[in-house]
Amino acid sequence: MNLIIKKELLLNNLNYVSKALSTKNLIPVLAGIKFELKKDGLYLMCSNDDITIETYIQKKEIDEINELGNIIIPGKYFVDIIRKIPNDYIKIKTDGLKIIINTETAEYNLNGLSSNEFPNRNLEFNDNPIILSKINLKDIINQTSFAVSTQESRPILTGINLKIKNKELECVATDSYRLSRKKMQLQEKIKEEINIIIPGKNLIELSRMLGEENNNIEIHIFSNNILFKYDNILFQSRLLNGTYPDTSKLISNDSNLKIIVNADEMYNVIDRASLLTTEKEKNVVKMEIKKEKMIISSVSQEIGKIEEKMNIKKDNENEINISFSSKYMMEALKAFKEENLEINLLGEIKPIIIKEKDKDDLIQLVLPIKTF
Numbered sequence: 001m002n003l004i005i006k007k008e009l010l011l012n013n014l015n016y017v018s019k020a021l022s023t024k025n026l027i028p029v030l031a032g033i034k035f036e037l038k039k040d041g042l043y044l045m046c047s048n049d050d051i052t053i054e055t056y057i058q059k060k061e062i063d064e065i066n067e068l069g070n071i072i073i074p075g076k077y078f079v080d081i082i083r084k085i086p087n088d089y090i091k092i093k094t095d096g097l098k099i100i101i102n103t104e105t106a107e108y109n110l111n112g113l114s115s116n117e118f119p120n121r122n123l124e125f126n127d128n129p130i131i132l133s134k135i136n137l138k139d140i141i142n143q144t145s146f147a148v149s150t151q152e153s154r155p156i157l158t159g160i161n162l163k164i165k166n167k168e169l170e171c172v173a174t175d176s177y178r179l180s181r182k183k184m185q186l187q188e189k190i191k192e193e194i195n196i197i198i199p200g201k202n203l204i205e206l207s208r209m210l211g212e213e214n215n216n217i218e219i220h221i222f223s224n225n226i227l228f229k230y231d232n233i234l235f236q237s238r239l240l241n242g243t244y245p246d247t248s249k250l251i252s253n254d255s256n257l258k259i260i261v262n263a264d265e266m267y268n269v270i271d272r273a274s275l276l277t278t279e280k281e282k283n284v285v286k287m288e289i290k291k292e293k294m295i296i297s298s299v300s301q302e303i304g305k306i307e308e309k310m311n312i313k314k315d316n317e318n319e320i321n322i323s324f325s326s327k328y329m330m331e332a333l334k335a336f337k338e339e340n341l342e343i344n345l346l347g348e349i350k351p352i353i354i355k356e357k358d359k360d361d362l363i364q365l366v367l368p369i370k371t372f
Contacts, residue, residue, distance in 0.1 A: 001037045001069030002093040005062050007085060013044055013055040014079050016233060019205055020046035020053040021075040029117045032072035033079075035099075036115065037065065045121070046075060051202050052121045052236040063089065072113040073099050081108050123227060123234050128191065129218040130164065134210045134230060136184060137217055140171050141207040143182050143335040143362055148200030149175035159197035161244040164190050172247055173200060178328045179247055179351075179365040180335065197240040198226055206235050250351060251363055255344040257289060257320055260313040260357060263341045267333045269296050269308040274326035276300040283327045284369050289320045289345070298326075322348050323371040332364035 014033070022030035034045040042057040059065065071094050078099075082090065087103040094100070094112070101108040132140075141160075149157035154176075161172045167186045172179065206228060210217075217230040228235040270285060273296040277283040288295040292314065297307040322345065332354055333341070344353040354364040 001035065001071060002065075002067035002091075003037060003042070003062055004064035004089055004091045005042070005057070007082065007088055007090050009057065009061060010090065011079075011082050013057055013232075014082060016055050016209055017044045017046040017053045018075055018079050019209065020048050020051045022048040024048075027119075029072060029113055029119070031075055032113055032118075033075045034070070034072050034115055034118045036070040037068050039068065045118070047119065047121050050199060050238055051205065052123065052234075054123060054234040056232045058232075067093070069094055070115040071097065071099055072115055072118055074110055074112070077110060081110075121236070123236055124220070124222070125218075125227070125229070126220045126222070129220045129229070130169075130190065131187065131216050131218060133214050134217050135214045137228075138207050138210050140169075140182050140184065141203045144171050144173040144180040145200045145204050145207070146331045146335070147173040147175060147178050147180040147364075151175070156197060156240060156242040156244060158201070159199050159240040159244075160203055162194065162196050162198060164194040166190065172244070174245075174247055177325070177367050178332065179250060179363075180332070181247070181251065181363045181365075183361045194221055195244075196221060196226065197242065197244050198237055199240060202237040206237070209233070209235065250365060251353060252344075252346060252351075254346060255315075256347055256350075257318040257345045258315040259289065259294070259343050259345070261294065261310070261341055261343060263333050263336055263339060265310055266294070266341075267330055269294075269310050270326050270330055270333075273298050273306045273308045274330075276303050276306055277326055279327070282325050282369060284323050284371060285326045285329075286321065286323045286371065289314065289318075291319075320345050320348065322352065323369045324352060324366050325369060328366050332366055335364060336362065 017033060030048055036043040041059045042062060043054060045054040081101060085103055091102040097112045099110045099112045144160055148160060157175055163170045167189045169184045169186055171182045217228055220227040225236055225238050273285050274283055276298045285296055285298045292311060294310050294312045295307060299305045336356060338356040340357050342355055342357045349368055352366045356362060
């Protein structure tokens with residue numbers, strides 16, 4: 001392998017694939033980046049137990065190709081070297097299982113591995129992929145992924161449940177203390193129903209890679225994995241095995257009291273009122289609805305008390321006192337883009353349901369916390 005390539009171009013692609021570098025040294029080859037220089041361009045691939053990422057640099061984007069070839073390069077060291085090289089252009093060549101990086105003023109030698117040692121990662125496509133815009137996919141991930149569980153004791157809840165029936169796509173995440181559900185209509189009707197669970201941390205990693213362009217992304221779903229194809233990138237994630245709990249019964253249309261709030265104002269009020277709370281005590285704040293006021297308060301026996309008030313609109317004269325995790329409520333509020341939100345309160349020990357006014361495409365649910 002022998003080529004000359006612009007540093008910025010190479011580094012951009014390395015930054016993508018290196019997200020799949022293995023941090024566990026049980027299989028040394030997975031700490032490497034597979035380089036494969038073919039007639040049509042340069043392919044870079046990294047893989048770990050969870051995800052596989054491949055990028056492709058077209059031949060016309062590479063300044064000079066003198067010899068084709070392939071090798072596995074030590075990922076961390078190679079990325080660090082490329083990042084810190086001051087030159088605009090880099091010459092890369094192999095000598096057996098050694099990789100040599102040349103600039104005008106420096107030479108770096110790294111020991112590589114045979115590409116035959118890299119595990120076979122079959123990045124395949126199906127005939128009828130699901131098509132979404134990148135912006136819509138980012139919204140789905142960002143509005144649900146924060147609610148996944150981080151506890152490995154219930155591994156199924158560390159994933160996001162993706163279901164598609166006809167033209168309706170639904171994503172649900174829950175850690176059993178709060179829930180997020182996002183619905184969206186697809187442009188094309190699908191033939192078979194889909195019900196899969198994708199590890200939340202993998203989707204968060206994908207969201208960070210998507211950028212701001214609003215072009216389309218193809219989603220290819222198989223029995224054990226899901227593949228996202230966009231621009232010059234392939235991102236494959238394993239799926240979680242098991243049955244996701246039925247959460248539909250948790251979201252009730254009943255209401256003891258319905259209030260309309262300004263999302264930003266409520267977020268800021270809770271943020272200030274929670275200054276005395278601690279994560280150890282679940283960041284508990286108390287909410288009282290009296291007349292046309294919402295009162296948010298927190299108490300610390302050692303430090304003191306904070307009480308904040310804000311104006312609201314309500315649909316009846318009922319009053320309610322309820323406590324909840326300020327952290328969970330703030331994350332739920334942050335998921336919405338609309339200014340005015342509708343909050344349904346069913347009782348002091350019933351779930352708090354938050355949604356956009358007159359819309360059901362995004363619903364957040366936060367369980368109350370008993371403080372008596």
